Amino acid sequence: MPARIAIEFICNCEKAVLESISPKTAAYKTFAKIPMVLLIAITGALSGISVALMKCSTELMVRYGGVTALAGLLFGIGIGTALCEMLVLNLAMKFYN
Secondary structure (H helix, E strand, O other), rough: OOHHHHHHHHHHHOOHHHHHHHHHHHHHEEEEEEHHHHHHHHHHHHHHHHHHHHHHHHHHHHHHHHOOHHHHHHHHHHHHHHHHHHHHHHHHHHHOO
């Protein structure tokens, strides 16, 4: 069973039914959406970091009149964090509707 179906079932099921199936699952119901919120918060943080790194690298390029090693490195790390942001967002969309 895919994880998103299990999470959807836990969130939509009544607490009495969950307690009859498994008391641990009933206790988990209140915390089922916390990972989703954290994944979205991580996506926002990665977005801010990638924009800041790319802005810093372009300012270095303007200041020194071309691409320096530090500017290229910062730009590459900015692209890397943007890719990580896409991965985390896709992970959040995969598990939560």
